[in-house]
Amino acid sequence: MESQYSPDRIETKWQEYWDQQKTFRADQHSSKDKFYLLEMFPYPSGRIHMGHVRNYAIGDVVARFKRMQGYNVLHPMGWDAFGMPAENAAIEHGIHPAKWTYENIDNMRKQLQRIGLSYDWEREFATCDPAYYRWEQLIFLKMLERGLAYKKTSSVNWCEDCQTVLANEQVEDGRCWRCSQTVAQKQLEQWFFKITDYADELLEGTDKLSGWPERVLAMQRNWIGKSYGCEIIFPVADRKEQIKVFTTRPDTLFGATFMSLAPEHPLVDALVTNEQRSQVEAFISEVARQEKTDRVSGEVEKKGVFTGSYCINPADGRSLPVYLANFVLMDYGTGAVMAVPAHDQRDFEFARQYDLPVIVVIQPEGEELHAPSMTEAHAGSGVLVNSGAFDGLDNETAKDRIATFLAGQDSGRQTLNYRLRDWGVSRQRYWGTPIPVIYCDQCGTVPVPEQQLPVLLPTDVELTGAGGSPLARHQSFVKVDCPTCGKPARRETDTFDTFVESSWYFARYACPQHDEAPLDRDAVNYWLPVDQYIGGIEHAVMHLLYARFFTKVLRDLGLLDVDEPFTNLLTQGMVCKETQRCSEHGWLYPEQVIEGKCSTCGRTVEAGRTEKMSKSKKNVIDPNQLIDTYGADTARLFSLFAAPPEKDLEWNEQGVEGCARFLGRVWRAVSDSLDDLKQAGTMSESSSEAAMELRRKTHQTIKKVTEDIDGRFHFNTAIAAVMELVNAIYALPERRREATVLKEALEAVVRLLNPFVPHICEELWQALGHQQSVEASGWPSWNEEALKSDIINLVVQVNGKVRGKIQVAATAERTLIEQEALNEANVQRYIEGKQVRKVIVVAGRLVNVVVS
Structure with a gap:
């Protein structure tokens, strides 16, 4: 075994071994319990970035861990290959989208393989393959x-x-x-x-997805948006058109003072007067530049424009001006909102902005609201006022009464509404x-x-960028x-x-070569649902909702027998890095900054905010350069150790170097011990206290790493625990005499680290004398007896303040513990000349000496 760790040589060696041995091939007919691990598949843009490295390394840890636990693991990879960027490239560079796409796939496949990801590449496909989209068409x-x-x-x-x-x-x-x-x-x-046909089932299903983050489930529930309320018709003054609204608050109808329409509403063109047309068109263009999520976030300034038309409040016949508003969307309700400024915060802000009336129609108990002095809307309960015959009713009772009143004059009806649109x-x-x-x-x-x-x-097809x-x-x-x-x-x-292609790809992975139907029902029913899915939270109400919908459709078409596609979901954080900017040349890549100065003009570089890595801000790290310098295992280890998976990871060059040094220490711990390990035999009762402590540390580490990985994904703390074990190995005296416990500790380190840094672990496992792959060795188990300590450490306090520590036998009597505490040198300083009132012993934790 070489004395120096050389990642380039060993990583190439083991990647070739895994490929030749088909190490990660999944077998549907295995007698083992199945485990389907999947990360959201990538768009083949041509190059992977650190976000890819982190996302796929997270999944690879789980896949390798589950294999070592004895599961039959399916861990596939493919390509979300259709889409607009390929057309852009065709127009810009004169290359066919297919050629551009498949060249990018070849390049990215090599990059992913270089990271050492344990994919079953025999199941790979691209969604632009006719063999895939044929079945989508069916x-x-x-x-x-x-x-x-x-x-x-x-x-x-x-x-x-x-x-x-x-x-x-x-x-x-x-x-x-x-x-x-x-x-x-x-x-x-x-x-x-x-998709609206499945709205109720999709909504009810969110209560059963216990393995999903509550934040994602809340986003889906809100997007589906099931609500009970009233549909109300507002006739347009002097026109034949009618504006329909859906509201959950018919009790506030008498407080409506204007109407808000989405700029995309189909009635806009008919309602805009000639005098207002230029202003309205300018406003629509402005709103088109806003993201929908921004428009409803509550943080964007409420803006609108008067259409020139009025509608009639069916409750009392008042004329209400019709506005277009940037916070109203066609995707929700009817695309029209009866605006009640006194009792809706968005309407309140809008009314104050455009000097529109505010009418209080619900008085909260124990208060008396006055519209001119209100600083915010009252959205809660209360008693109706300024509401004609309904005054004095509590607002919940008034909801039904007003709905009945509207139905009686054909101006409304009680109804169920969904925010979800087809x-x-x-x-x-x-x-x-x-x-x-x-x-x-x-x-x-x-x-x-x-x-x-x-x-x-x-x-x-000729792609020129021309219209149509x-x-x-x-x-x-x-x-x-x-x-x-x-x-x-x-x-x-x-x-x-x-999104259609990505709504069922996970099922096709179960049977990618099946050519008789979209899915092989037996294979799909064996592998699905996906046991662990990993991807970004930005897909919460698009891809993830569509995938759930498609799974139910495929079930109803008789192609599979599951109700939900993903049992557990992990939404990983982003990779972030400090931005750097030159006043002359703008954003700079890291390699364009030398000793804090722009490499082009020599100006001092301004350090900006830490933001998500992006090409636009140039705060990106090329994974290829990282692997060239440190190796794939170091890249993997840093991306897994620097932050918990669900949190954002902040790039840190010192952290990368620290991970590289740690792997060097692991390598030397094995290489420097090979001669000593020849003395290994069986554990004897004559083993030293230091050896027994290392054995205890080994089994404690196995227990902690297992619990940290399995379902908790606390990879950073798992890695930290192994680091502590490596420190304990280096601290072991008389290594040759304690070869047996040393070997157990070293083998535990290699097996525990394998899911994180598999290349170095395969090499070290072989060096430790094993013929089979470390992955095939299985996951280590801990011995409960070995976890127990003969010696325990106790903190000693004097009047509640820590003044010392003592070591005693785990079986020590209380009187002995008290005496040891009182005899501790530093404790003696604080009790000298004072009267000991009592000694409190908290078993296994501390001793508190009370003096006066």
């Missing part, structure tokens, strides 16, 4: 048969200059990413999935799964026959015979939202 057709897929007119982002629909990601500051023209809202026919899956771009539908003038909308699947994405969908200009794709009547027809040229 699932769509089955959903179409059941009424779960349909087409309707919807509001979209529209660029008039490019004559195309834009995804939200393609809208930058309210302008088209291609031509920089202002984006408008337009009504177009779009395909939808009827999922719009149409995308007007090339690089996506073709929607398998044909339009015939005689037969209407015709599904593509199953035997004609997949509808292949043509490879000879590239597929719509590809005549050999568009023109097709109707499968029903045989007459000329045209194909659908929309492609699926890429």
Whole structure:
């Protein structure tokens, strides 16, 4: 064994070994208990970043740990390969999206393999493979048969200059990413999935997902947004239009003083007067630049614009001005809100901003509110005032009474509402799964026959950035015979939202080569649900909700028998680093800063905030450079040790170097002990106290690391515990004489570290004389007897303040403990000349001497 740790040599060696031996191949027919571990699969952008390293290292720890525990582990990897960046690259660099995508996949696969991740690469697939999206098209057709897929007119982002629909990601500051023209809202026919049919089941399911973070479950419950209330109709003054609102507070109806509409509301065009049109259009453009999450966050300034129209309050006939407001979304309720400033904080802030009336209609018990002096809305309970015949009612009773009153005059009704809206899956771009539908003038909308699947994405499409969908200009794709009547027809040229591909990929991993159906039911039922899923919280109400919906659809289509896709969910934190900026050259990469100065101009660099690593801020670390310098195991160890998985990790160069030094210490601990270990035999009663203490430390460490990893994911404290054990090994005197306990400790270190740093552990395990892989050696177990100590340490206090420590036998009598405490040298200083009133012994913890 070499005396120096050389990560480059051993990491290449063991990665080749794992590949040749198919070490991580999953076997459906194993007699072991299964464990399905999955991280959210990546988009093949071309290069991995430290966020990838951290995310996949976290998953790899769990996968390797479970294998060592004796589980049959499925740990697959693939590629979320469709999407807009490939089209951008095609337009910018003149390279076909497929070529760009597959080259990136090849590059990223090599990078992931270099980290030593224990994937079953035989299950790999990309979602842009026809062998994958063929089955997605079939699932769509089955959903179409059941009424779960349909087409309707919807509001979209529209660029008039490019004559195309834009995804939200393609809208930058309210302008088209291609031509920089202002984006408008337009009504177009779009395909939808009827996720609302599963709203109740999705909501009820959140109460059963005990292995999910409560924060994610709360976000999903809020997004589904089930609420009981009242639908109220507000006629528009001097027009035929009506505005429908949904409210959970009909008791506040008499306090409504204006109407707020979402800028995307379909009635906007009809309600805007000529005098207000320019202001309204400017406001809509401004709101289009805001993220939806920002608009409803409560932190953004409430802004709006008057449409010029009024609606009528059905309760008392008052005219209410109709405004557009930036905090109202079409995604929730009806896209219209009756504004009651006295009893809703958002409405209150808006009313104060635009000098609109505030009418108190609910007085809280024991108080008397006066609108002019109110500094915030009263959203609680109370008794109705200023509400006509309903004055004096408590507000809960008034909800039903007012709803009944509205129903009697055909102005409203009690109803159940969901915030959740059906999922719009149409995308007007090339690089996506073709929607398998044909339009015939005689037969209407015709599904593509199953035997004609997949509808292949043509490879000879020209991507120029010009307006319109590239597929719509590809005549050999568009023109097709109707499968029903045989007459000329045209194909659908929309492609699926890429969230469709990621909503069922985890099930396909169970049977990636199955070619008779989307899923092999036996294989899927064996592996699903995923036992541990790992990914970012930013997917809480998109991918994770869609995956739950798709799983229920696949169940109802008879393709699998599970209700939920993921039993346990871990949402990992981000990797962050300090930003650096030059006043002349802007943000700088770390390698552009030399001794605190810009390498280009020599100016002193300004240190900025610590933020999520991003190319835009240039505060990124290239994993390849990190591995070149320190090795993959060091990169893994730092990403796992620097912070708990669910917390953000702050990059620290000294921390990386510290991890590298620790692995060097582990290496030397083994290499320097090999001659001593030849003396190892069996543990004897004559072993020294130091040896017995090391054995105790070994078993304590095994217990702690096991508990820290298993379900708790306290990787940082688990690693710290192993570090302490390594220190104890170095402190052991007479190593040759204590070879038996030394060997046990060293082998424990190697096995406990294996999930974290597998390359060095495989090499050290072999050096310790084992022929099989360390992964095959199994997870170590602790001995309860070995955890017990013959000697215990006790703190000694004098009048409650720590003054010393003593060591006594675990079986020592109370009188002996008291005497040892009183005889401790430092304690003697504090009791000399004083009267000992009593000595309190807290078993196993401390002694308190009370003096006066």
